[in-house]
Amino acid sequence: MRAVHHLRGAAAAAALTLLAVSGCAEKDGGGGSGAIQVTASDSACKVSRTEFPAGHVKLAVENKGSKVTEVYIYAPGDRIVTERENIGPGTKADITAEVKAGSYEIACKPGMKGDGIRQKVTATGQGSAKPQDPRLDRSVAEYRKYVQAQADETLPKAEKFAAAVKAGDIEGAKKTYAVSRVGWERTEPVAESFGDIDPKVDVREDGLEQGQTWTGWHRLEKALWTDKKIGAAEKKLADQLITDLKDWQKRVGTAEINATSMANGAKELLDEVATGKVTGEEERYSHTDLVDFHANVEGAHKSYELLRPVAAERDPALAAELDKQFKALFTLLDKYREKGSPDGFAAYDTVGKDDRKELSDAVNALAEPLSKLAAAVAS
Incomplete structure (x- = not known):
């Protein structure tokens, strides 16, 4: 989110x-x-x-x-x-x-x-048009393909989750919940480009505006883990989630995406990982935060990976530091992989205070140089 x-x-x-x-x-x-x-x-x-x-x-x-x-x-x-x-x-x-x-x-x-x-x-006025580096145009085109692929791959996983909800299968829905979110979490660097999809599918209860109906994954997450029941309302919400995700899938092709929004979105997302995922606020009922966390870092890394040729040319030291910090964070996250888990990671409520501090420090160490990426590609 x-x-x-x-x-x-x-x-x-x-x-x-x-x-x-x-x-x-x-x-x-x-x-x-x-x-x-x-x-x-x-x-x-x-x-x-x-x-x-x-x-x-x-x-x-x-x-x-x-x-x-x-x-x-x-x-x-x-x-x-x-x-x-x-x-x-x-x-x-x-x-x-x-x-x-x-x-x-x-x-x-x-x-x-x-x-x-x-x-x-x-x-x-009109502003001054600055010539665009053709490599950045190619980066944007490749990133759009990546986002489209994530949307396309998300739908069948989300449909499996929704089917379990509609069947009243609480355990089945729990097992497919986090996996159904991975593609969305990978594309969050440009979530604002998809219009009103984000508040429909990924808003938390404390993020609701006055009068807004709570829909999306987190509403169903609460039903599954806290309320521990699936009723007619939840089944309807499962259908709505799929409708909204199909809308997202269609919007990718026309979404406003550019090199600076890729870079800036990656930085903003890392900030939100630090204030939401690391604290356990995002998946407060299911404790599947590490799945979101890893997918967010993957999405931020994809943005960087595609922009890296230009960034490395214009600021070699920055690219070297980003390479180092991304590697360190991925290595740290790998410590929390868990065999047998339906989503591949340990439950976040098993991660202690010191370990959360270590994760937070690693995110902040990456976020600082990442804040300079957009300026590098725009220079």
Whole structure:
């Protein structure tokens, strides 16, 4: 799941007009003279300019408040285009973006809650078209094939899970639950490209918006492991899950996917692994978090693998560090493989505090250099 901020998944592909590259503030210490300064506090979200030329735009964010904050850029209709989470008090972060002409809102969310304190901004003109490296075009094409293959392979596995639910077979449904999710979890770096599929199939109970009906895998997960019963409502939800996944399968071909969204999505996903999977929040009833965890890392690695030729040329040291950290994390995850398990991994409630800390450290060690990948391929 793309964190609990499931509105991001409601962004229609046509509305993804701002493609972000997120990273920590580095050389210029907060954006330099050309950046739009975003100053967040507990009660304000100030921007240095509300109108700027379309094209390459840098937001230099500084949190002067006492609470951890998030900064969002919204397209019309509250469609989340990009976000940067977990900006601590007294810290800075840069967001570099390619913005097409149009109207947006920049929102700061002190305490990472609510609708945020918002400022309307406008990107004017046409922007400057930067020639695209043909290797990146090929990377995007290959990644789309990968995503399509994952969607195609997910359907029969999900149908087997749904069939068990509809048959009232609780144990059979439990055995097929985590496996049915692997393809979706591998494609989560670009989940926001699929419109409203994410909140339909993968939202957790605490991520529901007011008035939203809870559907998808996690609703059924709770029924199987906590409620321990399958009724007419659950059988209907199983049918709905398959309908939504077939919709996802059809959308892959037209989804807005590009090199920077591949790289940036991989980084955001690793952040969510650190805050959701490692903590055990994602699969809180089934404790199948390690399956999701591994699939997420596989998906992030696929993005990197396809972008690596360009990244290695433009930043050899970064590519070497990413190679090292991906290998280390995969090696660590292999420690938790379990023969005889229906999904291949140990239950996460058997993983102790120290081991979870080790996993968290490995994720963070990868996420830091991964935050620089999008900038490398966009340079």
